[in-house]
Amino acid sequence: MKKLAALIAVVATGTLGSVASAATLDSVRERGFVNCGVGENFAGFFAPDSAGKWSGLDVDVCRALSAAIFGVADKVKYLPATPATRFAQLQSGQVDLLSRSVTWTLARDAGLGLTFSGVTFFDGQGFMVRKALAAKGLKGLDGATVCTQTGTTTELNLADYFRSHSMKYTPVVFETTDQVVAAYEAQRCDAYTTDKSTLAARLGKLKDPGAHVILPETISKAANGPVVRQGDGQWANIVRWTVNALVAAEELGVTSANVDQMKATSKDPETRRLLGADGELGKLMGLDNAWAFNAIKAVGNYGEIYERNLGPKGAVAIPRDGLNRLWSKGGLMFSPSFQ
Numbered sequence: 226m227k228k229l230a231a232l233i234a235v236v237a238t239g240t241l242g243s244v245a246s247a248a249t250l251d252s253v254r255e256r257g258f259v260n261c262g263v264g265e266n267f268a269g270f271f272a273p274d275s276a277g278k279w280s281g282l283d284v285d286v287c288r289a290l291s292a293a294i295f296g297v298a299d300k301v302k303y304l305p306a307t308p309a310t311r312f313a314q315l316q317s318g319q320v321d322l323l324s325r326s327v328t329w330t331l332a333r334d335a336g337l338g339l340t341f342s343g344v345t346f347f348d349g350q351g352f353m354v355r356k357a358l359a360a361k362g363l364k365g366l367d368g369a370t371v372c373t374q375t376g377t378t379t380e381l382n383l384a385d386y387f388r389s390h391s392m393k394y395t396p397v398v399f400e401t402t403d404q405v406v407a408a409y410e411a412q413r414c415d416a417y418t419t420d421k422s423t424l425a426a427r428l429g430k431l432k433d434p435g436a437h438v439i440l441p442e443t444i445s446k447a448a449n450g451p452v453v454r455q456g457d458g459q460w461a462n463i464v465r466w467t468v469n470a471l472v473a474a475e476e477l478g479v480t481s482a483n484v485d486q487m488k489a490t491s492k493d494p495e496t497r498r499l500l501g502a503d504g505e506l507g508k509l510m511g512l513d514n515a516w517a518f519n520a521i522k523a524v525g526n527y528g529e530i531y532e533r534n535l536g537p538k539g540a541v542a543i544p545r546d547g548l549n550r551l552w553s554k555g556g557l558m559f560s561p562s563f564q
């Protein structure tokens with residue numbers, strides 16, 4: 226009887242469902258590559274070149290994951306989706322994770338059966354307007370028509386902001402970023418709103434970039450990072466700790482260039498555990514102990530990834546002067562301990 230009650234409790238709490246889906250690492254290994262859910266095109270974060278080769282900060286997270294699992298960074302298939310279809314893509318098992326500037330919210334975490342697994346970029350929502358409108362700032366948008374993308378936190382923040390400031394607006398909503406930008410350029414709306422990183426990436430690509438400005442105000446907090454299905458703790462840990470490894474490596478001074486030497490000669494206990502010179506941290510997650518070593522060697526630490534994609538020579542330049550700095554330099558990038 227007790228056993229029956231325990232079984233009912235397990236089913237009721239969904240634990241059984243979790244066990245049933247707890248095999249992402251096994252299926253990734255069997256398949257031979259990671260299915261990485263990205264968006265269609267967002268320079269600096271995820272964008273294919275003319276040969277179909279993907280790059281960007283979010284892409285590098287999937288490359289690091291590939292290296293952590295397979296020892297090399299290119300065992301990844303990139304599957305694009307729009308913001309409106311991305312969660313179904315993950316829930317249905319089409320992808321193993323989304324790594325495409327998804328903002329972490331309670332309703333997504335708890336309501337969609339997802340597990341957010343770290344923050345790779347702190348963002349916030351802003352507005353792009355034509356220069357003539359810029360002088361009055363955000364307040365000047367009372368009564369404006371605003372273009373944005375469906376299925377995003379952007380839509381909700383927009384509604385919250387205007388309601389709480391007793392301002393009126395007319396939303397014009399599209400599924401893809403290209404559609405939003407085309408509508409804004411065709412003057413179908415007075416403003417274009419989304420995460421400020423996207424505004425920065427798109428501004429330079431407008432027909433006449435000098436005619437537009439991004440308003441200084443930021444109306445939201447957006448903690449963006451990779452997300453997996455709920456119920457597979459091992460997989461969530463692998464994604465979360467791969468991101469942590471990239472951040473810890475920056476803090477500990479480990480780079481793609483010095484990682485071999487650091488592994489061989491470092492006397493710092495945490496560096497040695499991170500790189501698998503001591504301890505068996507990788508094994509706890511079902512990985513080789515060189516998982517983080519391989520990830521760092523393949524893609525570099527978080528600072529190198531940021532510089533490559535968002536530095537002055539990156540696909541879009543976003544100065545690393547705010548929350549995305551390491552915690553020790555006044556930012557929020559922080560990794561728990563490798564112990």
Ligand SMILES: N[C@@H](CCC(=O)N[C@@H](CS)C(=O)NCC(=O)O)C(=O)O
Nearest residue numbers: 264265266326327328377378402423
């Ligand atoms: N971070 C917000 C906004 C997401 C969003 O709108 N993403 C857009 C612009 S950053 C995007 O991914 N566009 C590129 C694409 O889908 O190809 C969210 O998670 O809801």
